[in-house]
Amino acid sequence: MKATHLQSTKMLIRVLSTALFCMVLPAQAAPDRASIEQALDLRQQWLPLTRDLMQAPAWTADGQAFYYQLSVEGGFQFFRQSLKHGHTELAFDHQQIAAGLAAASATEVSALQLPFGSFRYSSDESAIQFYALDAQWRCELSQPVCSQLDSKQRPKAFGVVRDLQVPASTMPVLSPDGRYQAIIHHHNLQVLDSAGQLLLSTDDGHADHFYDVDSISWAPDSSALLLVRVQPGTARYVTRVLAAPEDQLEPKVIQQLYPKPGDAVDVDQPVLVKLQAKTVTPIENALFANPYRIDQLAWQQDSSAFTFRYTERGHQRMRIIRVDAATEKATALVTEDSPTFVNLWAAFHQPLQHGEQGVVWLSERDGWAHLYRTDRSGKQLQQLTSGNWRVRQVLAVDENAGQIWFTASGYYPEQDPYYEQLFRVDLAGGNLTALTERNAHHDVVLSPDHKHYIVRYSRVDLPYVAELRQSSDGALVRTLAQADISRLTAAGFRPxxxxxxxxxxxxxxxxxxxxxxxxxxxxxxxxxxxxxxxxxxxxxxxxxxxxxxxxxxxxxxxxxxxxxxxxxxxxxxxxxxxxxxxxxxxxxxxxxxxxxxxxxxxxxxxxxxxxxxxxxxxxxxxxxxxxxxxxxxxxxxxxxxxxxxxxxxxxxxxxxxxxxxxxxxxxxxxxxxxxxxxxxxxxxxxxxxxxxxxxxxxxxxxxxxxxxxxxxxxxxxxxxxxxxxxxxxxxxxxxxxxxxxxxxxxxxxxxxxxxxxxxxxxxxxxxx
Incomplete structure (x- = not known):
């Protein structure tokens, strides 16, 4: 597309466009001040005019209820509905949350226009957590009390360089059985028992090559732990001057850790620590020798191995690495190579826990984004989806049911190729089932047990309709919301x-x-x-x-x-x-x-x-x-x-x-x-x-x-x-x-x- 044909196309465009400039545009009356003011205020004028427009549906942890945002008179509110009975109530006391957040942030907060569009309940549902006003918050549901949540992890600038000006956490990381704790002391790992007795420690950590507390991950059976040892990258700082601060006359100087193209990134070396043998083993890095990033480190549920994703510098190679905990040997389950780029923005993989284990991943190796599966040796077992369409989002890999849930676009040739539809395919391949097919874009949220889903469908000319459906066959359980835009249309809106x-x-x-x-x-x-x-x-x-x-x-x-x-x-x-x-x-x-x-x-x-x-x-x-x-x-x-x-x-x-x-x-x-x-x-x-x-x-x-x-x-x-x-x-x-x-x-x-x-x-x- 970039060779002679493209040059000819550009030349034709230049000739045609030059000819078009000979045309004369008829004069129009200039917009007056009132017209410009009205245009500037359009969003504020139109925002209150919809009703029952649902946003951000989510399920409770037990899957017995779901909650969502809905536009109402004066703004929006969050509602909660039981799965079984369909009983609907407010998700929380909006006045109380507004009061608590206003007091904690010293900011005016309206109960009908809360400064967040989504939230999640705490594990015991005694509080809600959300992001608003440039911070993470927790607000209690029993009283108007909100507190700002501090991140427990050291920040990583653009995901690749740790901010070493922020002290590392000194909190111990407990093993799943509660018998052990791991800490980092003077850049070295220490593992102690429940009585505080030292079981093992490293002595090779230092400021320029340290063990990272944020990466500590215990094996599910508490027999071992995984972490990374870090060789720091370039600490490049961008300096800005805040010329007109609100709290003082003189300017302020602000610095931000900001790695740029070509800078050295943190080099992470995975290290496996076995408690019984008291061994600390850096994993041989022949398969991941030139990292841009190593991430998504995760143990198998049976503690037999762990996996991680390796992105090579240059983004032309990505691997999913499996490390056997017994042999400490690394295997490439997946190697993605591209003469252009492997798209990290749309990447997906999920290690499998049963049978041959292995991994399900998303690849563009045949020219379209599709799902593949390998066993634990890295041998390709099967391409699970194929065709001139692309998988967009993997919603769930259900090994017990032997099914994968995902959305895809471009499947129906007669539709807009960007519209997402819901599909299911067998984990072993075959039985591709389309669960939506309307000529519209679909947003889907699966229940935790995958037995139900909430689907919202719409187009730019079709306001959102939200439905609760049964996953087995897509049957409608009930309609949850249907946006009413009659007042918006009366105000002048046209799609x-x-x-x-x-x-x-x-x-x-x-x-x-x-x-x-x-x-x-x-x-x-x-x-x-x-x-x-x-x-x-x-x-x-x-x-x-x-x-x-x-x-x-x-x-x-x-x-x-x-x-x-x-x-x-x-x-x-x-x-x-x-x-x-x-x-x-x-x-x-x-x-x-x-x-x-x-x-x-x-x-x-x-x-x-x-x-x-x-x-x-x-x-x-x-x-x-x-x-x-x-x-x-x-x-x-x-x-x-x-x-x-x-x-x-x-x-x-x-x-x-x-x-x-x-x-x-x-x-x-x-x-x-x-x-x-x-x-x-x-x-x-x-x-x-x-x-x-x-x-x-x-x-x-x-x-x-x-x-x-x-x-x-x-x-x-x-x-x-x-x-x-x-x-x-x-x-x-x-x-x-x-x-x-x-x-x-x-x-x-x-x-x-x-x-x-x-x-x-x-x-x-x-x-x-």
Whole structure:
């Protein structure tokens, strides 16, 4: 897809798009201040207008009840329902939780708009735990008392470098039978009996090669324990200045452990400790000699072995390693090799406990994501699923029933290939059973015993319906909720319009959505703006009912409608290089993030313009995005200036050498080489032709803010005009929980009105 045919396609796109710019866009009335204010307030206006829209269902530990969030008058509440009788009650006292959380956090909390969307009960159901206000919390159910939970583990920056400035835990790790305890003392392991008598200890641990307390894992029969010895990686710190702190006049300096591509990562060496023999054995690392990460260490239930996942540096090899506890020998149960990347973001494996043991895992070795199984020797037994569709989520591997439950997309050729459906297949292969088939996207939550499941199905034009079903045959037990959007529709909501066009190869369907103004007039022409995110770790065009930000990216989606209401057509597209299609579709991103699917996107826009007379691309297209979408926004203006003319870039990773190690080495590989510079928009800043607004949060902890300032520096050196907005205290994408988000959105709206519509914007400084 990247050779001569692609070059010809790009040349054709350039010729066609240049011709289109000869067209003249009819003049439109500029949005006034009131119109812009109304668009900025759209989410707050629409959010209260749904009823019975269910979110975040979950089961109690015993499987006898489930609980969920439901939209109600004034906001939302959490409800609990018994499985057997269907009796429904509030999951907890919302007023009490709000009061307890408000007192503990010194923050105003509303009982009908609690600052969390999901929770779980404690083991004895005396409390609930959740994440809110940038922290983990536990709130008692018997009284209005909440407390912040501290992590017991030392943080690991982007999962690969431990923060050694945080002291390791000194708490003992008890064996399952309670007879022994393991601790780390002066970087060494010590194992003591219940009377505190030392049974064994190591003496080779030191600051530069220490035993890690957080990795200690006892064998189920307490005969042995597993842990890792760590050779620390690079302690790179990003330094930021908080220029306008709220609690003092002078600035503050903030440092964050932040490994970048090419930095040395922690090297973990698994170590097996046997109590009876009093041996401490590092596992021979021939099968895992060049680790990016070693994780998911787990004992077999019979204590005969343990397994772990090994990801090789460069992300082109992944292994599931099994270590026999008796022989201390390592075997590769699975080896995944790829000439591009093994996708750690979609990886799955589960060790089997019975029979031949072995493992079930997810692989793209035949070009699609499917399930496979091996025995304990690593011999491939069977490919369990196959076809031109992909397994998306493995919900359960039930060895007792001999079944695997999973969702998959693309199974029904006549449906949107991203819609997830529920399936079951035998653990031995065969008897693939589809349990859902509606032309909709399905979210499924299995009960702990796998005998029931809650399914929520929806589309962008179909509000959520939630049902309780029987797992054996998919039979309906009862309908749990059916969202009512009558008031939302009366307020002006109209669902977006899916649109499909062929991609760069002339064969592959590219899917997207078109959002129109509420007062859309098919007799008018509208300039087009694309909301872009092309990160290879996922797909991003919404497939379920989406207006209010109940799922990742939702706040950005409601922004699409608000922007459209100012006289634009706003679209979102999943081009090649994004995930959840075939391996070939995904591989387009390999070592070429600057591609961003633009050859597919431009053809999609042209097909839409051919299909709809109101879809005007003759004056150039606008584009905006955050994070990787910010990088793509700038790339659009640099490398496709005849098509994309106006861009607003938020918090971009403009040079992938400056960004976090985890995301960038996954797609650009290791070692750091010319492919990183080739994807850098900083290196090519001199190519800017269109109008660009750069927005960044001063305290971005996801992408080093220096990446933005290096782009700014390159643009200045190239004598380019652009606009820049730095938000003091703003986080990544200018802050979801802090920062003046409304102001930032208004600046984006103004920028597109001025440069894409050619209209003057209100004088916001003039007192009204």
């Amino acid at each position: 977006p319009q899916p649109f499909v066009a062929k991609g760069r190869d002339g064969v592959t369907d590219i899917w997207g959505l078109i959002v129109k103004p509420q007062n859309f007039d098919p007799e008018k022409s509208y300039p087009v703006i694309e909301n872009i995110y092309a990160g290879p770790h996922d797909s991003f065009v919404p497939k379920s009912f989406w207006p209010f930000g109940f799922h990742a990216g939702g706040d950005k989606v409601i922004g699409m409608q608000a922007l459209a209401d100012l006289g634009f057509i706003v679209v979102q597209i999943d081009g090649m290089g994004t995930a959840n299609r075939s391996k070939a579709f995904h591989d387009v991103a390999w070592q070429d993030l600057v591609d961003s699917g633009f050859p597919d996107r431009i053809l999609w826009h042209q097909a839409a313009a051919d299909s709809f007379p109101w879809y005007s691309i003759g004056g150039g297209i606008g584009i905006y995005g955050a994070s990787a979408g910010g990088q793509s926004t700038v790339a659009a203006l640099l490398f496709h200036p005849d098509f994309y003319r106006v861009g607003v870039a938020y918090a971009g990773c403009y040079d992938n050498r400056m960004d976090k190690i985890s995301w960038n080495e996954q797609w650009l590989g290791y070692p750091v080489g010319p492919q990183y510079a080739a994807s850098s928009v900083v290196e090519q800043a001199h190519l800017l032709q269109g109008q660009l607004l750069i927005i960044n949060g001063e305290q971005d902890s996801n992408v080093d803010p220096a990446s933005t300032m290096q782009l700014v520096d390159a643009l200045i050196r190239a004598d380019k005009d652009f606009d820049l907005l730095i938000v003091p205290g703003g986080e990544h994408s200018v802050g979801r929980s802090t920062g003046p988000i409304r102001y930032v959105q208004r600046r984006q709206f103004d920028f597109f009105i001025r440069h894409l519509q050619g209209s003057a914007t209100p004088d916001w400084n003039r007192v009204q």
